[in-house]
Amino acid sequence: MANFTKQAIKAAFLELLDEKPLNKISVRDIVERCGINRNSFYYHFQDIPSLLGEIIVERTNDLMAQYPTVDKIEEAFRTVVDYAQKNRRAIMHVYNSVSRDTFEASVMKLCAYMTEQYLKSAYPDVCISPEDREVLHRFIKCQLFGLGIDWMLGGMKQDVGEQMARVLELYRGVAELILENSRASGKKA
Secondary structure (H helix, E strand, O other): OHHHHHHHHHHHHHHHHHHOOHHHOOHHHHHHHHOOOHHHHHHHOOOHHHHHHHHHHHHHHHHHHOOOOOOOHHHHHHHHHHHHHHOHHHHHHHHOOOOHHHHHHHHHHHHHHHHHHHHHHHOOOOOOOHHHHHHHHHHHHHHHHHHHHHHHHOOOOOOHHHHHHHHHHHOOOHHHHHHHHHHHHOOOO
């Protein structure tokens, strides 16, 4: 029963988040939507930010679980973009709220995961130093993050998936060049 109530609270919150900005949602709104009392809400969550934080972590983990390996980073990025477009209003309400830092940390975690899985599957046998591998990882991760955040700043109006595909087309070979330069520099793996 407790798990059912917790899931009902999350569902009600997400419905409300799709309807109005985060700062306009109260615990009263959530419990009225669920048909429970305030104590039931506080039994499961400390406050609305803790509820939001848990949902963000769950959704991030769900998206990562869809791609245990990433052969093509475009596919993983497209899945995230599709999810964001389906939940655009709720995501923009969170992005434009005081909880932006929690949201951005989860987006960065997702970008880091996609990048790590991509590097593991696309370059499994490449020997480069841990430092150079970290530089390459950070470069790709920040590129994904920056493109995603820029898209959100623009209200998620343009097709960022097409832009990402074009960026990857323009950058084709850059990762290989970085890896080759790493090997040529003589740093030990």
